[in-house]
Amino acid sequence: MVHHWLFLLVLLVYSGLGFSQDERYFRQILTGELPKLGEEHKETFLPQFNVQGSSYRYDLNGDGFEESIIPQKRDGVDWLEIRDPSQRKIFEGKMLAMGSESAIYKIKLVNISQKVKVAIVFLDEGSTKGKRFESTGRIYVLSFEDNDLNNISMTEGPHFYHEKEAQREQYWRRDYNVxxxxxDGDGVREIAVMYNHIQRIMKYKSRGEWERF
Structure with missing residues (x-):
């Protein structure tokens, strides 16, 4: 009989605990203290690989101090990071490549108008190593207005290099001039990528937007 009463006592204690927990839970719902759905399970995924390549140094905004343009690989994906002279990160952008040996090998800084500057980034996209060989290079364009580095934008451009082994043992290679x-004579220079009669034009619109022809 004593054991029976002890069992009932333990059951009442746990029931009370469960009731108080439910009461606190509903109180948190009403007061908005509970985290939003999914927040308690939210995770931050860091790249497994973060390989930094040789950086480029340019005075992008003409203030007499050089910024650093740093190529990186994160989980096998090419990224471009820009840091100011104090090493504060002011921009980062992703570049999609086709091969594991992709790399930036040249950057060209030019003015396309009195208020717009662009940095043309030449990315070797690597090559495929399947049944047929193919290797490509593509330009990416960093643009900003009025020397304001807080408004840098990056736009993917056309290929400037294409080498391919086609069907029936055919092979061709194209080196485009950039x-x-x-x-069009409007006072704003365009970026022209040309090979023989192939011509691809990038025309700047405004606020980092480009139109391609």
Whole structure:
């Protein structure tokens, strides 16, 4: 009989604890103290690999101090990071490549108008190593207005290099010329990527937006 009463006592204690827990839970719902759905399970995933390549140094905004343009690989993906002279990160952008041996090998800084500067980034996208060989290079364009580095934007451009082994043992290679000049005479220079009769034009619109022809 004593054991029976002890069992009932323990059951009442745990029931009371459960009731108080439920009461606290509903109170948190009403007061908004509970975290939003998914927040308690939210995780921050850091890249497993963060390899930093040789950095480029340019005085991007003309203030007499050089910024650092730093190529990086994060989980096998190419990124570009820009830091000011105090090493504060002011921009980062992702560049999609086709091969594991992709790398930035050249950056060209030019003015396309009195208030717009662009940095043309030449990315070797690597090569495929399947049944057929293919290797490509592509430009990316960093643009900003009025020397304001807080408003840098990056736009993917066309290929400037394409080498391919095609069907029936055919092989071809195209090295495009990348030039900057005022195509339409409006006072703003365009980026022209040309190979023989192939011509691809990037025209700046405003606020980091480009139009391609």
């Amino acid at each position: 030039n900057v000049y005022d195509v």
